[in-house]
Amino acid sequence: xxxxxxxxxxxxxxxxxxxxxxxxxxxxxxxxxxxxxxxxxxxxxxxxxxxxxxxxxxxxxxxxxxxxxxxxxxxxxxxxxxxxxxxxxxxxxxxxxxxxxxxxxxxxxxxxxxxxxxxxxxxxxxxxxxxxxxxxxxxxxxxxxxxxxxxxxxxxxxxxxxxxxxxxxxxxxxxxxxxxxxxxxxxxxxxxxxxxxxxxxxxxxxxxxxxxxxxxxxxxxxxxxxxxxxxxxxxx
Amino acid sequence: xxxxxxxxxxxxxxxxxxxxxxxxxxxxxxxxxxxxxxxxxxxxxxxxxxxxxxxxxxxxxxxxxxxxxxxxxxx
Amino acid sequence: xxxxxxxxxxxxxxxxxxxxxxxxxxxxxxxxxxxxxxxxxxxxxxxxxxxxxxxxxxxxxxxxxxxxxxxxxxxxxxxxxxxxxxxxxxxxxxxxxxxxxxxxxxxxxxxxxxxxxxxxxxxxxxxxxxxxxxxxxxxxxxxxxxxxxxxxxxxxxxxxxxxxxxxxxxxxxxxxxxxxxxxxxxxxxxxxxxxxxxxxxxxxxxxxxxxxxxxxxxxxxxxxxxxxxxxxxxxxxxxxxxxxxxxxxxxxxxxxxxxxxxxxxxxxxxxxxxxxxxxxxxxxxxxxxxxxxxxxxxxxxxxxxxxxxxxxxxxxxxxxxxxxxxxxxxxxxxxxxxxxxxxxxxxxxxxxxxxxxxxxxxxxxxxxxxxxxxxxxxxxxxxxxxxxxxxxxxxxxxxxxxxxxxxxxxxxxxxxxxxxxxxxxxxxxxxxxxxxxxxxxxxxxxxxxxxxxxxxxxx
Numbered sequence: 001x002x003x004x005x006x007x008x009x010x011x012x013x014x015x016x017x018x019x020x021x022x023x024x025x026x027x028x029x030x031x032x033x034x035x036x037x038x039x040x041x042x043x044x045x046x047x048x049x050x051x052x053x054x055x056x057x058x059x060x061x062x063x064x065x066x067x068x069x070x071x072x073x074x075x076x077x078x079x080x081x082x083x084x085x086x087x088x089x090x091x092x093x094x095x096x097x098x099x100x101x102x103x104x105x106x107x108x109x110x111x112x113x114x115x116x117x118x119x120x121x122x123x124x125x126x127x128x129x130x131x132x133x134x135x136x137x138x139x140x141x142x143x144x145x146x147x148x149x150x151x152x153x154x155x156x157x158x159x160x161x162x163x164x165x166x167x168x169x170x171x172x173x174x175x176x177x178x179x180x181x182x183x184x185x186x187x188x189x190x191x192x193x194x195x196x197x198x199x200x201x202x203x204x205x206x207x208x209x210x211x212x213x214x215x216x217x218x219x220x221x222x223x224x225x226x227x228x229x230x231x232x233x234x235x236x
Numbered sequence: 237x238x239x240x241x242x243x244x245x246x247x248x249x250x251x252x253x254x255x256x257x258x259x260x261x262x263x264x265x266x267x268x269x270x271x272x273x274x275x276x277x278x279x280x281x282x283x284x285x286x287x288x289x290x291x292x293x294x295x296x297x298x299x300x301x302x303x304x305x306x307x308x309x310x311x
Numbered sequence: 312x313x314x315x316x317x318x319x320x321x322x323x324x325x326x327x328x329x330x331x332x333x334x335x336x337x338x339x340x341x342x343x344x345x346x347x348x349x350x351x352x353x354x355x356x357x358x359x360x361x362x363x364x365x366x367x368x369x370x371x372x373x374x375x376x377x378x379x380x381x382x383x384x385x386x387x388x389x390x391x392x393x394x395x396x397x398x399x400x401x402x403x404x405x406x407x408x409x410x411x412x413x414x415x416x417x418x419x420x421x422x423x424x425x426x427x428x429x430x431x432x433x434x435x436x437x438x439x440x441x442x443x444x445x446x447x448x449x450x451x452x453x454x455x456x457x458x459x460x461x462x463x464x465x466x467x468x469x470x471x472x473x474x475x476x477x478x479x480x481x482x483x484x485x486x487x488x489x490x491x492x493x494x495x496x497x498x499x500x501x502x503x504x505x506x507x508x509x510x511x512x513x514x515x516x517x518x519x520x521x522x523x524x525x526x527x528x529x530x531x532x533x534x535x536x537x538x539x540x541x542x543x544x545x546x547x548x549x550x551x552x553x554x555x556x557x558x559x560x561x562x563x564x565x566x567x568x569x570x571x572x573x574x575x576x577x578x579x580x581x582x583x584x585x586x587x588x589x590x591x592x593x594x595x596x597x598x599x600x601x602x603x604x605x606x607x608x609x610x611x612x613x614x615x616x617x618x619x620x621x622x623x624x625x626x627x628x629x630x631x632x633x634x635x636x637x638x639x640x641x642x643x644x645x646x647x648x649x650x651x652x653x654x655x656x657x658x659x660x661x662x663x664x665x666x667x668x669x670x671x672x673x674x675x676x677x678x679x680x681x682x683x684x685x686x687x688x689x690x691x692x693x694x695x696x697x698x699x700x701x702x703x704x705x706x707x708x709x710x711x712x713x714x715x716x717x718x719x720x721x722x723x724x725x726x727x728x729x730x731x732x733x734x735x736x737x738x739x740x741x742x743x744x745x746x747x748x749x750x751x752x753x754x755x756x757x758x759x760x761x762x763x764x765x766x767x768x769x770x
Contacts, residue, residue: 039251039252046253046256047251047252047253047256048253048256048257048291051253051291051293052291118295119295123247123294123295244516244711245516245668245669245670245671245672245709245710245711246514246515246516246668246669246711247516248669248670249670250670265671265705266705267670267671267674267675268670269669269670269671269674269709271705271709
């Protein structure tokens with residue numbers, strides 16, 4: 001579609017910002033989920049409040065994600081068809097890293113759909129799917145770091161590190177309280193978290209923070225060296 | 237037609253949200269499990285009861301119409 | 312079963328011939344020297360199995376309705392513990408949607424009861440007859456006979472009986488034998504159906520009741536093995552014959568397992584309403600002085616020595632003592648046992664037998680058991696009685712099944728029947744009888760609850 005470049009810049013800004021906000025909200029939803037399942041409450045923060053907040057923050061995250069996906073599709077600078085949002089690795093723009101976003105998005109859709117239809121699928125089926133939340137978060141983070149054009153900015157790195165620390169804390173709390181029942185699962189959770197963090201630390205320097213990243217991550221050649229008019233000189 | 241609350245004690249895992257949301261009919265015992273007063277619900281209490289039933293993480297709380305033998309659970 | 316029950320116990324069933332001109336034995340008719348009855352012997356004693364359904368669809372429907380009507384007229388009640396009117400259950404199954412299925416419950420998780428496995432060992436054909444008749448009356452095509460996996464001889468006898476009947480199955484009802492786990496709640500109706508559906512032998516939340524949706528989601532009639540034995544006799548001799556014995560509200564006879572310090576403990580057939588004293592006499596009398604009795608099993612009721620002479624074996628009479636006959640269990644306690652210590656043991660055992668599915672039952676029964684144990688040791692303090700009452704009201708009717716209610720009933724009845732012993736313990740601590748060997752028959756082995764899931768019967 002032929003839209004003025006200014007509008008196209010708006011989509012590009014929207015997709016990046018809603019992506020960052022979605023990451024924050026997903027982090028908050030995960031942390032609240034752990035607080036919920038651990039049954040922490042005070043008289044001022046009763047159980048039903050933590051639970052509703054968890055559900056509502058998750059829905060808000062979904063709302064931001066929908067805008068994030070739609071604006072990425074509508075942005076004419078990169079040609080990302082709608083299908084790339086749910087089918088991973090078939091696109092032309094940084095297919096692997098974008099694909100991770102599709103995978104994470106699919107998982108979130110499954111989690112939220114099953115949660116809204118809980119009474120019809122039964123508790124055990126609902127809970128099994130809900131475990132996907134622990135997988136969708138790191139995948140979403142990798143998507144953001146791999147695809148995002150703001151990765152080299154301090155503000156985004158700070159947000160990412162903050163969210164990562166929050167999730168690590170939440171996973172530790174979940175895995176260590178009631179330790180060591182289900183030793184294997186809890187051990188695997190801790191091991192997975194440690195391995196993921198280590199990977200991030202080692203990878204970031206040679207990956208998204210390196211100068212060649214846009215080309216190596218699969219940005220289409222015709223877009224390399226071009227920037228959005230409004231973002232000239234900033235992103236790379 | 238009157239409604240009352242009922243708990244499925246097998247599904248119940250003592251999360252306690254029901255007692256927070258419907259204190260008029262539900263209190264918690266010393267182990268955190270709900271003690272149900274099955275007096276019929278009046279007016280606006282029904283909406284609160286339904287909200288409490290929806291809040292229960294394990295669907296243990298039921299809002300039932302009358303006290304039919306073969307039971308018609310409504311969540 | 313621990314040593315007190317199995318070694319040296321004369322398990323030959325006997326008839327209570329106390330009443331002049333009595334028509335006992337009925338269920339136990341033909342049993343001699345503890346030998347089981349073959350199909351030929353069974354037919355010789357009782358006559359051939361009557362046909363319920365006859366020929367043609369109309370005759371089949373009328374025959375089935377007549378059979379249920381006969382059961383209704385007879386006033387037969389269940390012998391699994393609840394004494395629920397059998398015809399009412401059958402009507403409920405008949406009116407439910409779907410093809411019915413019949414379950415013969417001989418799981419007998421009650422440790423102090425032997426009647427069901429004895430019936431299967433010695434009189435399997437009577438039980439099978441009843442099961443087949445019930446199936447025909449309900450248009451059911453399958454009968455599942457459930458035996459606890461610890462009674463090998465009952466299972467073998469039932470297998471042998473089925474083989475004997477293989478060529479004589481005109482009814483077309485397919486009979487299957489299923490082994491069930493041995494823990495206490497496994498024989499509860501919904502637990503048994505849960506197991507038969509491939510789940511654990513633990514109670515489920517109702518509704519739906521099993522008579523609406525049970526095994527394979529079909530309307531299911533679950534009857535105790537002894538109930539079916541009586542049904543087989545009513546089909547042959549009629550409701551009026553059945554009512555010649557017993558009381559108006561509890562007609563007929565019942566099998567009772569007697570354990571404790573009598574000369575001949577074991578399984579007896581008694582007329583409903585006959586006296587406990589005459590039963591004790593039929594057992595050869597007590598070998599020591601008695602302190603009291605536990606009637607109805609571990610979910611039953613304790614009665615003190617002053618009532619032993621006057622108690623009669625029917626639910627109407629026992630109601631005056633707050634008791635029911637339950638599954639026909641009478642455990643006598645000698646004066647050499649401490650009733651408080653025995654109650655503590657029973658309370659602990661009942662807590663261990665909780666299915667652990669419901670918080671109030673699991674927590675409450677252990678709290679009660681702990682309190683009674685503290686009473687035994689004299690550590691409970693003056694508020695123990697109040698604590699027991701509070702816990703009892705907190706536990707009752709808050710489980711998915713009747714298990715916690717039964718345990719509470721047993722404990723509360725002990726505090727009433729042996730009030731003096733309880734108060735002495737709370738003031739002075741253990742008595743000289745506390746250290747004596749335990750009398751109540753309780754299995755020593757830990758419960759193996761997760762042993763099996765039902766593989767058969769669910770389709």
